Amino acid sequence: xxxxxxxxxxxxxxxxxxxxxxxxxxxxxxxxxxxxxxxxxxxxxxxxxxxxxxxxxxxxxxxxxxxxxxxxxxxxxxxxxxxxxxxxxxxxxxxxxxxxxxxxxxxxxxxxxxxxxxxxxxxxxxxxxxxxxxxxxxxxxxxxxxxxxxxxxxxxxxxxxxxxxxxxxxxxxxxxxxxxxxxxxxxxxxxxxxxxxxxxxxxxxxxxxxxxxxxxxxxxxxxxxxxxxxxxxxxxxxxxxxxxxxxxxxxxxxxxxxxxxxxxxxxxxxxxxxxxxxxxxxxxxxxxxxxxxxxxxxxxxxxxxxxxxxxxxxxxxxxxxxxxxxxxxxxxxxxxxx
Numbered sequence: 001x002x003x004x005x006x007x008x009x010x011x012x013x014x015x016x017x018x019x020x021x022x023x024x025x026x027x028x029x030x031x032x033x034x035x036x037x038x039x040x041x042x043x044x045x046x047x048x049x050x051x052x053x054x055x056x057x058x059x060x061x062x063x064x065x066x067x068x069x070x071x072x073x074x075x076x077x078x079x080x081x082x083x084x085x086x087x088x089x090x091x092x093x094x095x096x097x098x099x100x101x102x103x104x105x106x107x108x109x110x111x112x113x114x115x116x117x118x119x120x121x122x123x124x125x126x127x128x129x130x131x132x133x134x135x136x137x138x139x140x141x142x143x144x145x146x147x148x149x150x151x152x153x154x155x156x157x158x159x160x161x162x163x164x165x166x167x168x169x170x171x172x173x174x175x176x177x178x179x180x181x182x183x184x185x186x187x188x189x190x191x192x193x194x195x196x197x198x199x200x201x202x203x204x205x206x207x208x209x210x211x212x213x214x215x216x217x218x219x220x221x222x223x224x225x226x227x228x229x230x231x232x233x234x235x236x237x238x239x240x241x242x243x244x245x246x247x248x249x250x251x252x253x254x255x256x257x258x259x260x261x262x263x264x265x266x267x268x269x270x271x272x273x274x275x276x277x278x279x280x281x282x283x284x285x286x287x288x289x290x291x292x293x294x295x296x297x298x299x300x301x302x303x304x305x306x307x308x309x310x311x312x313x314x315x316x317x318x319x320x321x322x323x324x325x326x327x328x329x330x331x332x333x334x335x336x337x338x
Contacts, residue, residue: 030060037067044239045064068194073094074094095238098134099133104313104319109232121265122265135243138243146235146269153208165186169187170208213276216286309327
C-alpha cells in the first residue's frame with residue numbers, strides 16, 4: 001500500500017509540474033483592433049503591443065489591426081465581447097449598445113483642452129466608472145485616454161453658427177451629440193467610421209465629426225477641404241479587453257494586461273498632443289482649410305450646448321449618476337492656466 005501511495009504521489013506531482021510548465025510555456029495571441037490609422041490611437045495600440053510582449057516575455061503575442069481591418073466598429077465591439085478579438089481601442093460612446101453610460105465622455109463642454117482631457121482621463125473616479133462599465137457584458141476596461149478634440153469636415157465651409165442649419169452631419173453613436181447638433185439646427189446621422197468617406201463623397205451627408213488625424217491620414221481632403229474646429233466634444237478612447245480571453249490567462253499575465261493598459265494610457269499623452277498639432281499643419285499642407293468660429297459665436301455655441309448633458313441624462317438615473325461623476329471630476333481637474 002505504501003509503495004502504491006508513493007507511486008501515485010510521484011505521478012500526481014509529475015503531472016502537476018508538467019501542467020504548470022505547459023501553462024507557463026503557452027502562447028496567447030492578442031488581436032488588438034481599432035478604426036483609425038497613423039494617429040494617437042494607432043500609436044497607443046503599437047506601444048501597448050510592444051509593452052505587453054516585452055513584459056510577458058513573449059507569452060502574449062499581440063497583433064495590431066488598425067483601420068477597421070477586423071470589421072466595422074460594431075463588429076469590433078461584438079468580436080471583443082465574444083473573444084474573437086482580444087482587445088478593441090474605440091471611442092467609448094460607440095459602446096452605448098452595451099451600456100448607455102459609455103457615452104458620458106462625449107458630453108459637450110466637459111473639457112477645455114487636451115491637457116484638461118488628459119487629467120480627466122486619469123482621474124480615479126472616472127477610471128473606476130468607465131473601466132467597469134462592461135464588466136457584465138464580456139468587456140474588461142484596461143485603459144482610457146484622450147485622442148484629440150473633435151472637429152467637423154464639410155464640403156462647403158461652416159464659418160458661422162447659422163451655417164450648421166439644414167446640414168446632415170455624421171456623429172458618433174451618442175445622444176449627447178444628437179442633442180447638440182439638433183440644437184445647432186443640423187440633422188445628426190450616427191455612422192461608423194468606415195462609411196463616412198463614401199457618404200461624404202456621394203453627398204449622403206454634408207459633413208462629419210471626427211478628429212483631424214482621421215481626416216489627414218484617411219485622405220478626406222479628396223472629398224472635402226473645410227474643417228471647422230469647434231473642439232467639442234473631446235474624443236476619448238477606451239481600451240477594452242475581452243473578458244472571455246482575459247479569464248483564460250494565468251494571473252500574472254492578467255496583471256500585466258491591466259498594468260500596461262493603464263501605463264500606456266498615460267504614456268500616450270505627450271505623443272498625442274504633438275501629433276494633434278502636426279496633423280493640423282498637415283491638413284493645411286494638403287490644401288485643406290482650418291476654420292474657427294468667431295469668438296462671440298463660439299461662446300454662443302457653448303452656451304447653447306451647456307445644458308445638453310443635464311437634459312439628456314435627467315430622465316435616466318444611471319446615466320445621470322455617471323454624468324455627475326465625470327462632470328465633478330472635470331471640475332476638479334480644470335485649471336485656469338490649462
